[in-house]
Amino acid sequence: MRRSTRLWELAWLFIKLGIIGFGGSAAHIAMMEEEVVRRRGWLSREKFIDQVGATNLIPGPNSTEMAIHIGHNRAGFPGLLVAGACFILPAALIVKACAWAYVRFGALPAWGSWRRSSASWE
Secondary structure (H helix, E strand, O other): OOHHHHHHHHHHHHHHHHHHOOOHHHHHHHHHHHHHHHHOOOOOHHHHHHHHHHHHHOOOOHHHHHHHHHHHHHHHHHHHHHHHHHHHHHHHHHHHHHHHHHHHHOOOOOHHHHHHHHHOOO
């Protein structure tokens, strides 16, 4: 299989997991196991478990590290970059959209109005 095809497969998988993956690292890793070991057969269960063990030894977010390991196994260094970016970017964009919506539509009370209301309690 060509490397470009493998990169597109990695990109699609990790964009999907980055968008729908809620519940923290344990949930992400379980979803990765389902996709990578059971559905696609990219890794054996033993190899997957070995990589989970390796990610537990190093500090940082385990699910992101697993995405990077899987990408490296599938397509080398370019796969590492594609899988990592495609797993991280959806969550970053969702948080950015929520922050924008909060700033745009969810304003805090103005300082002056809060001060006047607290003065009425005295």
